[in-house]
Amino acid sequence: MNLDLTEEQKLIQDTAREFATAELAPVAGELDRGGDQKIFFANLKKLAELGFMGLNVSEEYGGTEAGVIAFSVALTEVARACASTAVTLSVNNMVCEIIQAVGSEAQRQLYIPKICSGEYLAGAFALTESGAGSDPAGMTTTAVQDGDHWVLNGSKIFITSAPYAGVFVVWAVTDKSAPKGKGISCFLVEQHTPGLVIGKKEEKLGQHASATNELLFQNCCIPKDALMGKLNDGFRVAVGELAGGRIGIGSLALGVGLAAMDAASAYSVERKQFGRKIAEFQAIQWKLADCYTDLDAARLLLMNAAFKKEQGRSFGKEASMAKLFASEAANRACYEAMQIFGGYGYTCEFPIERYARDARICSIYEGTSEIQRLIIARDILRGFS
Amino acid sequence: MIFELTEEQKLLRQMVRDFAEAEIAPGVEARDEEERFDRELMYDKLGELGLTGIVFPEQYGGAEADYISYAIAVEELSRVCASTGVTLSAHLSLGANPIYLFGTEEQMQTFLKPLAEGSKMGAFGLTENSAGSDAGGTKTTAVRDGDDWIINGSKIFCTNGGDAEIYIIFARTDKNAQKHHGISAFIIEKDTPGFSFGKKEKKLGIRASPTMELVFENCRIPAGNLLGEEGEGFKVAMKTLDGGRIGIAAQALGIAQGALDAAIGYAKERKQFDKPISSFQAIQFKLADMATEIEAARLLVYQAAYRASAGLSYGQQSAMAKMYASDVAMRVTNEAVQIFGGYGYTREYPVERMMRDAKITQIYEGTNEVQRIVISAALVK
Numbered sequence: 001m002n003l004d005l006t007e008e009q010k011l012i013q014d015t016a017r018e019f020a021t022a023e024l025a026p027v028a029g030e031l032d033r034g035g036d037q038k039i040f041f042a043n044l045k046k047l048a049e050l051g052f053m054g055l056n057v058s059e060e061y062g063g064t065e066a067g068v069i070a071f072s073v074a075l076t077e078v079a080r081a082c083a084s085t086a087v088t089l090s091v092n093n094m095v096c097e098i099i100q101a102v103g104s105e106a107q108r109q110l111y112i113p114k115i116c117s118g119e120y121l122a123g124a125f126a127l128t129e130s131g132a133g134s135d136p137a138g139m140t141t142t143a144v145q146d147g148d149h150w151v152l153n154g155s156k157i158f159i160t161s162a163p164y165a166g167v168f169v170v171w172a173v174t175d176k177s178a179p180k181g182k183g184i185s186c187f188l189v190e191q192h193t194p195g196l197v198i199g200k201k202e203e204k205l206g207q208h209a210s211a212t213n214e215l216l217f218q219n220c221c222i223p224k225d226a227l228m229g230k231l232n233d234g235f236r237v238a239v240g241e242l243a244g245g246r247i248g249i250g251s252l253a254l255g256v257g258l259a260a261m262d263a264a265s266a267y268s269v270e271r272k273q274f275g276r277k278i279a280e281f282q283a284i285q286w287k288l289a290d291c292y293t294d295l296d297a298a299r300l301l302l303m304n305a306a307f308k309k310e311q312g313r314s315f316g317k318e319a320s321m322a323k324l325f326a327s328e329a330a331n332r333a334c335y336e337a338m339q340i341f342g343g344y345g346y347t348c349e350f351p352i353e354r355y356a357r358d359a360r361i362c363s364i365y366e367g368t369s370e371i372q373r374l375i376i377a378r379d380i381l382r383g384f385s
Numbered sequence: 386m387i388f389e390l391t392e393e394q395k396l397l398r399q400m401v402r403d404f405a406e407a408e409i410a411p412g413v414e415a416r417d418e419e420e421r422f423d424r425e426l427m428y429d430k431l432g433e434l435g436l437t438g439i440v441f442p443e444q445y446g447g448a449e450a451d452y453i454s455y456a457i458a459v460e461e462l463s464r465v466c467a468s469t470g471v472t473l474s475a476h477l478s479l480g481a482n483p484i485y486l487f488g489t490e491e492q493m494q495t496f497l498k499p500l501a502e503g504s505k506m507g508a509f510g511l512t513e514n515s516a517g518s519d520a521g522g523t524k525t526t527a528v529r530d531g532d533d534w535i536i537n538g539s540k541i542f543c544t545n546g547g548d549a550e551i552y553i554i555f556a557r558t559d560k561n562a563q564k565h566h567g568i569s570a571f572i573i574e575k576d577t578p579g580f581s582f583g584k585k586e587k588k589l590g591i592r593a594s595p596t597m598e599l600v601f602e603n604c605r606i607p608a609g610n611l612l613g614e615e616g617e618g619f620k621v622a623m624k625t626l627d628g629g630r631i632g633i634a635a636q637a638l639g640i641a642q643g644a645l646d647a648a649i650g651y652a653k654e655r656k657q658f659d660k661p662i663s664s665f666q667a668i669q670f671k672l673a674d675m676a677t678e679i680e681a682a683r684l685l686v687y688q689a690a691y692r693a694s695a696g697l698s699y700g701q702q703s704a705m706a707k708m709y710a711s712d713v714a715m716r717v718t719n720e721a722v723q724i725f726g727g728y729g730y731t732r733e734y735p736v737e738r739m740m741r742d743a744k745i746t747q748i749y750e751g752t753n754e755v756q757r758i759v760i761s762a763a764l765v766k
């Protein structure tokens with residue numbers, strides 16, 4: 001066992017950290033409060049130029065081919081500064097990877113370079129529907145073949161990056177009579193396609209700079225070759241690719257948790273009460289010890305999942321464990337950090353309250369903590385039956 | 386032991402609940418969003434209902450009810466709107482109660498009566514920039530000048546600040562005395578020359594409740610506004626906070642109950658995998674834990690309230706109640722958001738607001754670390 005990052009991985013981590021510190025951290029608070037979206041977009045472009053939109057994608061398609069561990073550490077660094085940027089990055093990488101994994105050669109050539117280069121600010125992953133969240137196989141959006149086209153009807157909700165995504169990976173029912181989950185296919189839909197309507201924007205607790213919208217398909221007509229992967233095999237793709245995405249979300253959560261704890265540690269050696277630095281009280285020391293222990297365990301779980309994926313081994317359970325643990329640990333860390341800041345932590349003058357709001361979604365999206373536990377338990381029990 | 390509310394307490398609960406649901410609930414999201422304190426709705430009406438002086442004797446404008454009734458009122462208001470809950474708690478426990486506990490007859494007639502009747506609102510300014518948990522570190526000064534006191538300094542994080550008419554302020558009157566012994570309490574009215582308001586805080590939660598900086602620049606007040614003995618201000622503050630913790634504990638309890646109610650409603654309606662999510666053990670057990678913790682919190686809160694009314698010591702019990710109820714509020718609101726899934730993260734449902742509101746209950750009126758200090762000090766003394 002070797003727990004060190006390689007030189008290349010370290011380089012990527014350093015690059016991400018430098019960029020995040022110099023460019024993202026100074027604007028994250030402003031973007032959270034509804035600041036100029038152009039800044040957010042400009043940073044996405046710069047990140048694309050740094051090669052961060054396709055970290056685990058082949059160079060042939062404009063990717064960086066740096067691997068999954070590099071992806072994870074880069075995302076953590078970005079999330080330390082701005083979770084909204086990090087989630088966009090995570091979804092973009094996931095979309096590139098899906099297209100690389102199941103798309104045709106033409107689809108790969110057409111879309112991946114655009115996301116990797118920043119020509120498209122984002123790609124979107126459109127699975128969830130109002131009635132189908134944890135149970136995406138319960139979706140009702142349909143795709144019906146009509147001559148040389150597919151016609152999509154229905155709606156999706158909670159779609160990250162929808163208003164500025166260049167391409168959408170969309171799941172729809174193609175065989176209503178098939179057993180649940182067996183009649184779903186995956187499509188690539190370009191922005192501005194007639195019949196694709198960007199709907200309501202969600203007002204959220206956190207991650208404000210990242211847009212989350214409804215998507216409506218109103219007789220949305222896409223070419224026949226917009227089908228990605230095999231017909232009626234889409235659900236399997238979604239489930240498989242979400243596992244990779246979970247490494248992204250876990251890494252994001254870790255970054256936010258670390259940002260909160262680092263801020264709290266710095267504060268605890270500055271702030272004095274009762275004539276002493278509050279860091280001198282065991283109550284504060286214990287919080288720091290517990291939270292950093294949690295976060296380090298999260299990091300190791302993430303590295304383990306990333307390593308397995310990089311090795312081409314099965315990694316679904318590991319990714320779920322990492323996402324479950326990291327997201328819950330990040331939440332705890334943010335609230336403990338706020339506690340260490342006392343009343344100040346509750347005000348918008350310090351970034352802690354933003355960290356707490358940003359972290360909270362991590363145990364919900366890309367599969368809630370309950371769904372992660374379901375996946376983990378199923379995998380474990382398989383070994384005993 | 387009788388684990389049953391009296392008829393009056395039950396009637397009061399029903400009355401406050403009906404009022405909160407009918408009048409406070411509408412607009413609660415907008416007031417949060419706009420950081421807007423609606424004085425008439427969130428305070429004046431509480432006066433009409435007899436809540437603003439609920440625990441004080443009738444001769445001082447009160448309703449002469451017990452502390453359990455007070456806790457119930459704060460709980461029911463907070464179940465719907467935590468900002469309204471803290472408005473009442475800060476007014477009654479922190480603004481009015483120290484006058485009742487330490488005031489002269491004249492101060493009670495002049496200041497307590499209008500506060501209890503609800504024609505004026507109270508607030509409490511103890512915390513300073515560098516004196517939070519360590520209130521003994523107060524730097525604001527009061528210097529005697531003939532028949533007056535002259536106050537200089539500033540206070541931060543004052544709930545009801547700006548809107549309240551009457552403020553209980555702590556200032557150092559003897560620089561040479563030992564830390565805790567040189568502080569005195571004063572009653573200061575809004576619009577006193579030299580008393581102004583500084584920054585209003587932007588906050589994670591309880592956004593409809595104003596949190597203000599108070600600034601004193603050669604603010605001159607009559608000697609008759611000294612509350613309690615000179616040099617005994619720290620004691621005034623600590624006694625006041627003992628009672629205040631019952632209010633905050635009740636606030637936390639109400640927030641938790643509101644979140645549980647919302648989560649139960651949602652869990653029964655929301656279907657995934659063709660079943661209501663309430664049919665999954667993961668959700669059922671969450672609800673069971675939430676309800677059990679809330680019940681335990683409620684008993685701790687009512688116990689502290691009971692002891693306060695029965696004339697028993699209750700400092701340790703109110704610290705336990707505040708610490709436990711606020712931790713429960715955090716856990717319960719967090720789980721409620723989880724039960725709502727992605728919807729819980731949006732402003733369309735109330736649980737994200739409840740979670741934002743819950744966090745402050747672990748911090749103000751003594752952080753939970755300070756509560757542990759209070760509790761353990763009583764244990765090992």
Ligand SMILES: Cc1cc2nc3c(=O)[nH]c(=O)nc-3n(C[C@H](O)[C@H](O)[C@H](O)COP(=O)(O)OP(=O)(O)OC[C@H]3O[C@@H](n4cnc5c(N)ncnc54)[C@H](O)[C@@H]3O)c2cc1C
Nearest residue numbers: 127128133134158160365366368370665667723724726727
């Ligand atoms: C900010 C944000 C961004 C998002 N981005 C995207 C995106 O880009 N693309 C996309 O497709 N989706 C996205 N989502 C959707 C997200 O993935 C879903 O919200 C999530 O999967 C949960 O689904 P739900 O909200 O319908 O909750 P539900 O599925 O209704 O879950 C409600 C509760 O029931 C529990 N539950 C459900 N089923 C079970 C079970 N069998 N056993 C035990 N407990 C169960 C859940 O854990 C949860 O606690 C996003 C959501 C948000 C809020």
Ligand SMILES: Cc1cc2nc3c(=O)[nH]c(=O)nc-3n(C[C@H](O)[C@H](O)[C@H](O)COP(=O)(O)OP(=O)(O)OC[C@H]3O[C@@H](n4cnc5c(N)ncnc54)[C@H](O)[C@@H]3O)c2cc1C
Nearest residue numbers: 281283339340342343511512517518542544749750752754
């Ligand atoms: C919304 C809001 C409303 C408020 N309303 C009022 C009000 O109406 N009137 C008023 O006077 N004040 C009010 N406050 C102030 C509040 O009571 C203080 O914020 C609180 O007492 C904590 O003080 P602090 O913020 O200075 O934190 P600090 O005292 O700096 O504490 C920082 C951290 O150190 C810990 N700590 C401190 N000392 C110790 C120790 N000895 N051992 C272990 N840990 C320790 C704390 O628990 C905390 O985790 C309000 C605050 C807020 C945010």
